[in-house]
Amino acid sequence: MTAIYIDADACPVKDEAAKVAARHQLVVTFVSNGGLRPSRDPMVRHVVVPAGADAADDWIVDHAAENDVAVTADIPLAARLIEKGVHVLGPSGRAFTPNTIGMAVAMRDLKQHLRETGEIKGYNPGFSARDRSAFLSALDQIVRRAMRSSKE
Template identity: 80%
Template sequence: MNETAPTQIFVDADACPVKDEVVRVAERHGLVVTFVSNGGLRPSRDPMIRHVVVPKSADAADDWIVDNSHAGDIVITADVPLAARCVERGVHVLGPTGRPFTPESIGMAVAMRDLKQHLRETGEIRGFNPGFSAKDRSAFLSALDLTVRRAAKR
């Protein structure tokens, strides 16, 4: 990887609730955004906004993001296993609520995901996700702006 390559933002776009917010922040900072999905996204005429459609297999979008992101880039995902793979590569990772996945926090995030999956599978808990709020959207915007500024300092 070229150490002077500009930071890019990669979005695990299937079911991502903050696509518009990513575009707004990226435009403000002049960054390229790549939305990766299994399809269904409307293409943009903006040359700084790219869309990649991957096959509908289970981890195709995740694999594409891992293969194409580099240390210093930013990935937006709620997928904890994808976040772990990216953090391992030195990529900045944010969840859609603004939660950063870092080398210090990713181990606990993976453990909690695995525990909750086990509890759902055994019927101990139900698989409801909390609703996405205006507070979450605002927290995400602040976190992404901060992450972009940190990535630019590398």
């Protein structure tokens, strides 16, 4: 059965992901270093990993399986999950696929270099109601695709 994994530290769409999971009667697992309020819903799991670089990422990679769905803004994590056949979506609603992940990694590396050299600032744009709506639609579509793929 398809499951949804959320890289929950600083994820702006946790509530939206829980709504989509409930609509499809899927378990959603929020993975973080702490600070999340537990849910009473038995279909919502919270996993708190030890503090440390990539602890949440490693947990998600270890537990996600082919045709699961993951939500993350972390490009290296997205690349690791795609290798396992996981359907990956960013909080903006942008899908990461085997065809797009290479460019996403390259752009991430370029932007990191430009920030380190002072060429650009590290500001992220605000997250709007329109972004939330786009994410909801994209997550619903990717969940449906994952569920169809898992039945084949």
